Amino acid sequence: MTAADTRSALPPIGQHRRQLQGVPASPGVARGRWTRIERPPLPAPMRIRPDQQDAEVRRLQDAAAAVAKASTALAGRVHEAGHEGEAEIFAAHAAIAEDPELLDDAARRIRGEATDGIGAIAAAARTVADSLAALDDELLRSRATDVLDVAENIARRLAGFGSADAGLHEAAIVIGRDLPPSLTASLPRDRLLGIALEGSSPTAHAAILARAYGIASVVGVPDLLAVLEAAGSDVELLMDGSTGLVVVDPDPSDLARFAQRDADVRAGRERDAAEATQPAATRDGALVTLLANIGAPSESTDAVRLGAAGVGLFRTEFLFLERSRPPSEDEQAEAYSSVARAFAPHAITIRLLDVGGDKPIPYLQRAPEANPFLGVRALRLARHEPDLFITQLRACYRAAIHGRVKVMAPMVADAADVDILLDLDARARRELVKRGDAIGEMELGVMLEIPSAILVADSYFSRIRFASIGTNDLVQYTLAVDRGNPNLERYRDALHPSVLRLIRYAVEAAARAGIELSVCGEMAGDPVEALALIGLGVRSLSMGPSNLAAVRRAIRGVDLETVSSAALVSQTAVSPAEVRSRFAAITQRGES
Numbered sequence: 030m031t032a033a034d035t036r037s038a039l040p041p042i043g044q045h046r047r048q049l050q051g052v053p054a055s056p057g058v059a060r061g062r063w064t065r066i067e068r069p070p071l072p073a074p075m076r077i078r079p080d081q082q083d084a085e086v087r088r089l090q091d092a093a094a095a096v097a098k099a100s101t102a103l104a105g106r107v108h109e110a111g112h113e114g115e116a117e118i119f120a121a122h123a124a125i126a127e128d129p130e131l132l133d134d135a136a137r138r139i140r141g142e143a144t145d146g147i148g149a150i151a152a153a154a155r156t157v158a159d160s161l162a163a164l165d166d167e168l169l170r171s172r173a174t175d176v177l178d179v180a181e182n183i184a185r186r187l188a189g190f191g192s193a194d195a196g197l198h199e200a201a202i203v204i205g206r207d208l209p210p211s212l213t214a215s216l217p218r219d220r221l222l223g224i225a226l227e228g229s230s231p232t233a234h235a236a237i238l239a240r241a242y243g244i245a246s247v248v249g250v251p252d253l254l255a256v257l258e259a260a261g262s263d264v265e266l267l268m269d270g271s272t273g274l275v276v277v278d279p280d281p282s283d284l285a286r287f288a289q290r291d292a293d294v295r296a297g298r299e300r301d302a303a304e305a306t307q308p309a310a311t312r313d314g315a316l317v318t319l320l321a322n323i324g325a326p327s328e329s330t331d332a333v334r335l336g337a338a339g340v341g342l343f344r345t346e347f348l349f350l351e352r353s354r355p356p357s358e359d360e361q362a363e364a365y366s367s368v369a370r371a372f373a374p375h376a377i378t379i380r381l382l383d384v385g386g387d388k389p390i391p392y393l394q395r396a397p398e399a400n401p402f403l404g405v406r407a408l409r410l411a412r413h414e415p416d417l418f419i420t421q422l423r424a425c426y427r428a429a430i431h432g433r434v435k436v437m438a439p440m441v442a443d444a445a446d447v448d449i450l451l452d453l454d455a456r457a458r459r460e461l462v463k464r465g466d467a468i469g470e471m472e473l474g475v476m477l478e479i480p481s482a483i484l485v486a487d488s489y490f491s492r493i494r495f496a497s498i499g500t501n502d503l504v505q506y507t508l509a510v511d512r513g514n515p516n517l518e519r520y521r522d523a524l525h526p527s528v529l530r531l532i533r534y535a536v537e538a539a540a541r542a543g544i545e546l547s548v549c550g551e552m553a554g555d556p557v558e559a560l561a562l563i564g565l566g567v568r569s570l571s572m573g574p575s576n577l578a579a580v581r582r583a584i585r586g587v588d589l590e591t592v593s594s595a596a597l598v599s600q601t602a603v604s605p606a607e608v609r610s611r612f613a614a615i616t617q618r619g620e621s
């Protein structure tokens with residue numbers, strides 16, 4: 030069948046037209062076919078009995094054969110679509126899935142170590158990948174990732190997750206119930222047109238990443254999956270990440286509206302860049318420092334271009350996801366140094382590893398938890414894996430030669446956690462001094478995202494140099510609202526008076542101790558909510574670079590006096606809605 034035949038077989042445009050209203054998560058518009066991508070986490074490996082071993086080896090071989098077959102088929106399709114290079118990669122994957130050395134080693138592990146196929150193939154692949162990674166040849170080294178990829182596909186088959194063909198092989202809007210951050214981070218950006226999810230929320234990491242990448246995103250779209258399954262994979266989607274609207278199988282008037290919105294968004298981006306050098310000062314002269322949140326060194330350029338005066342949050346965990354072992358100290362030092370250089374003389378704030386919660390990393394092999402957001406997450410992992418943090422701190426000290434570096438610990442609950450941070454820091458520094466390495470000076474601080482950390486701030490603020498409020502988790506933990514659950518929109522509001530009071534409490538404690546305070550949660554990047562923060566006394570806001578312009582405009586349109594008195598009364602408001610309408614009115618007056 031030719032391409033023209035395929036087109037004439039498609040339903041006429043608009044036949045399945047539906048409009049679905051979701052929650053806006055990342056601005057921008059997108060138009061294209063959809064593809065569903067989902068990758069549920071693998072179950073932890075289990076031990077098996079001797080009488081189950083032969084059957085488990087056969088299951089492993091069957092799963093590997095299925096992956097080889099799927100990879101060959103995929104290579105053929107990708108080749109036909111004209112992507113020669115990628116076709117070769119998938120053909121190589123098929124060869125890896127049939128590699129007798131890999132499969133024999135996995136079978137030996139099933140028999141010798143009584144582990145199941147999932148554990149055996151992961152361990153066998155790690156051995157191969159580690160030996161490849163140690164080679165001098167660049168090409169062979171890069172094959173390590175392919176081996177791990179294939180092993181994961183085999184493990185997914187063993188776990189009953191079906192096809193290994195879950196990649197984004199053509200430009201499309203990705204849809205799903207949810208999208209884990211590691212998967213979001215690994216999607217090829219040149220083919221990722223937009224993200225529309227039935228679940229999730231604007232403060233979940235999938236949306237945070239979409240904003241960082243400038244990819245339009247809508248979350249919490251009711252019935253999205255059922256509607257699209259019924260409409261078929263040939264229908265087009267339109268989505269608007271600013272309004273939350275998703276149009277399935279658009280008609281000509283939808284397309285015309287979309288084209289206009291697209292032009293507006295492009296014009297808006299040009300205006301944002303043109304305003305980047307304007308100071309973020311209120312009309313009565315209060316200056317606010319605007320910083321960027323980034324997840325990778327490659328995001329620095331945009332942040333600098335859009336006028337960020339430094340980095341208020343470098344989410345380093347994205348360097349640790351989607352790989353078989355943590356990045357080395359050298360690799361990390363290089364990543365952090367490049368960000369420090371890009372922003373010098375401004376400071377960059379590196380956040381220590383924040384994994385757990387919605388960001389598990391498989392190579393840590395932690396037992397699954399019933400409530401990962403309330404579990405061994407972020408700094409709490411330091412008791413079990415101190416070297417992870419000490420290595421990271423050593424890399425930070427090395428980067429501090431190239432610019433001003435601040436380091437903060439996530440998920441600090443109280444003074445005892447600050448003891449842990451200071452101890453890790455002292456160990457890292459001692460090791461570097463012993464090695465005779467050149468190191469720079471670093472400021473240490475904490476994230477305030479657990480209410481207890483704010484309520485007892487006076488007990489440890491004098492021992493640190495700065496604090497940064499992570500409102501995404503602060504809202505989650507104050508209001509008992511899972512940040513990824515789309516059914517809790519009514520409860521998830523950063524302008525809740527309880528949250529405002531905690532923030533004001535933190536501002537006062539920081540002033541008493543004479544330390545810097547900033548906000549780096551998503552609240553800082555929302556123009557209306559940012560004004561509430563300024564009214565509460567915050568003078569440093571860190572946000573995704575794409576939000577800098579809108580927040581700067583909002584600040585320049587208001588008087589400090591107005592937002593301060595609005596913030597004062599808002600702390601005793603009855604509802605977040607009351608606070609929101611007050612600050613929305615102030616923002617609108619400022620814009621007009």
Ligand code: PEP
Pocket residue numbers: 342344383478498499500501502503549550551
């Ligand atoms: C926060 O919790 O507000 C924050 C900035 O950290 P993250 O979103 O990465 O958890």
Ligand code: MG
Pocket residue numbers: 439478499501502
């Ligand atoms: Mg957080």
